[in-house]
Amino acid sequence: LYFPLTKPDPLRQSNAGATPGRPAYNPGQSDAGPMRTDDFDFDLPRSLIAQEPATPRDSARMLEVGGPDGIIQDRMIRDLPRLLSPGDLLLVNDTRVIPARLKGRRGAAGVEITLHRRLPEGRWRAFARPARRLKQGDRIDFGPGFHADVAEKHDGGEITVAPNLRDDAFAQALRDHGAIPLPPYIKRPDGPGDEDAERYQTVYARAEGAVAAPTAGLHFTDRLFAALADAGIGRTTVTLHVGAGTFLPVTAEMAADHRMHPEWGKVTAETADAVNAAHAAGNRVVAVGTTSMRLIESAADEDGTVRPFEGETNLFILPGYRFRVPDLMLTNFHLPKSTLFMLVCAFAGVERMKAAYAHAVAEKYRFYSYGDACLLHRQEGV
Numbered sequence: 414l415y416f417p418l419t420k421p422d423p424l425r426q427s428n429a430g431a432t433p434g435r436p437a438y439n440p441g442q443s444d445a446g447p448m449r450t451d452d453f454d455f456d457l458p459r460s461l462i463a464q465e466p467a468t469p470r471d472s473a474r475m476l477e478v479g480g481p482d483g484i485i486q487d488r489m490i491r492d493l494p495r496l497l498s499p500g501d502l503l504l505v506n507d508t509r510v511i512p513a514r515l516k517g518r519r520g521a522a523g524v525e526i527t528l529h530r531r532l533p534e535g536r537w538r539a540f541a542r543p544a545r546r547l548k549q550g551d552r553i554d555f556g557p558g559f560h561a562d563v564a565e566k567h568d569g570g571e572i573t574v575a576p577n578l579r580d581d582a583f584a585q586a587l588r589d590h591g592a593i594p595l596p597p598y599i600k601r602p603d604g605p606g607d608e609d610a611e612r613y614q615t616v617y618a619r620a621e622g623a624v625a626a627p628t629a630g631l632h633f634t635d636r637l638f639a640a641l642a643d644a645g646i647g648r649t650t651v652t653l654h655v656g657a658g659t660f661l662p663v664t665a666e667m668a669a670d671h672r673m674h675p676e677w678g679k680v681t682a683e684t685a686d687a688v689n690a691a692h693a694a695g696n697r698v699v700a701v702g703t704t705s706m707r708l709i710e711s712a713a714d715e716d717g718t719v720r721p722f723e724g725e726t727n728l729f730i731l732p733g734y735r736f737r738v739p740d741l742m743l744t745n746f747h748l749p750k751s752t753l754f755m756l757v758c759a760f761a762g763v764e765r766m767k768a769a770y771a772h773a774v775a776e777k778y779r780f781y782s783y784g785d786a787c788l789l790h791r792q793e794g795v
Contacts, residue, residue, distance in 0.1 A: 448668045448732060453758065454749045455770055462598050463783035466612045471637045474778055475743075478769045479761055479790035485772050490632045490786055491640075493743075499645030500696035502687060504739070506627040506704045507650040509618035511584075512591030512610075513657075517555040522546070524553050526561075526574065527594050529624050529657035530675065535579045536564060540657055544570040559586040584621070594624050594657065596782050598748075613782070622654035622677070628782040629702035629744045649687040653678035653708040653726075663750055671752065673727035676704075680712040680722040688719045688738060700739035703753050706730075706760070713737040730756045732763055735795065742789045746773060746780040762792040 467473040477486040477496065488496065513528040524547070530538035541547055544566070551563040553574070565573040578586050593605045593613050601609070615630035638648070658674025665671045688709065691698055700706040707730065712722035717737040729752060742760055747753035758766045769787065778785045 461780045463779035466783040471634045473632045474785040477788045494640045494644040502691040503648045504705045505701045507619045508623040509621045510623045512587045513624040514592045514594040517553040541572045556590045620652045625655040627702040627704045649684045653704040673729045675725040675727045678708040682721045685719040697740035699741040701743045709738045732759045734759045761789040
């Protein structure tokens with residue numbers, strides 16, 4: 414489940430590298446054998462898919478799973494300062510969503526593309542709709558002075574485009590002609606509104622490049638960060654530019670056969686030192702979101718030591734994975750049969766998460782990007 418990165422992957426999983434006393438990583442396996450994608454399915458009423466964000470941000474509900482008493486507890490996101498301990502370290506993703514959804518024309522025909530991965534020489538990988546009639550060499554016009562040529566066609570409705578603008582001029586053209594690419598389950602018949610442009614960003618978003626928000630971070634406010642700091646809880650940042658591949662369904666019958674889209678990330682030496690120091694002092698690291706989780710795991714050695722990292726990762730975490738770094742995780746409620754639900758099952762346990770989600774449905778928690786949150790404790794042995 415590992416593919417070449419832009420630099421050598423420091424943590425390639427193998428049976429030979431298994432930690433003594435812990436099982437080797439056997440992705441997508443359970444005691445009953447290989448796990449099917451359907452093993453991660455659950456029933457979810459459409460009425461629980463949040464269409465608007467909680468207002469204010471820190472008024473969202475939060476389900477604590479696997480805490481010290483081992484039971485599910487209904488909380489609020491504002492409870493975080495008292496649920497964490499002095500010395501704990503929050504790990505947040507400071508990526509900023511760009512207006513990557515573009516509507517244009519190929520001659521008389523309308524075309525919509527969503528940029529999802531920056532490539533060398535100013536090119537982008539994108540999803541196109543409709544893609545069937547696009548050909549290499551076609552020009553898509555987005556507005557006066559702004560167009561892109563189709564450089565390559567790929568499977569699954571993907572294309573590579575070569576925009577005519579670069580750097581600051583390209584970024585300005587996106588602001589002028591693009592829209593925030595909200596997930597398809599958030600219905601906006603007239604397109605994203607002004608509120609979405611503000612609320613589908615974390616308050617600490619800085620590094621432009623994502624086409625999907627790290628949604629666990631949407632709950633934080635300056636007020637909540639101040640309360641966490643007063644409680645002695647630290648914060649450090651990573652950057653992972655979330656791609657549109659996060660929306661793609663898992664179509665493989667067997668979970669382990671799915672392949673992740675690469676995403677670019679960076680862990681600085683300062684962040685690596687902060688994480689290592691927290692663990693050396695016996696404190697806990699709290700990954701805010703699946704993006705922070707996947708990136709920090711991509712930067713960790715077998716023994717859990719975090720190194721500076723910059724490059725692409727397509728780490729796919731399934732039950733059986735041996736976590737090296739985070740002790741807790743804050744995350745939203747995810748889609749059935751998604752790679753994100755598979756990740757939280759790997760972290761907190763399949764049966765525990767299925768029970769937690771059943772409780773969330775019964776208690777009418779709000780699901781997905783604009784929904785409520787979970788605070789997950791790592792299951793013993795993973």
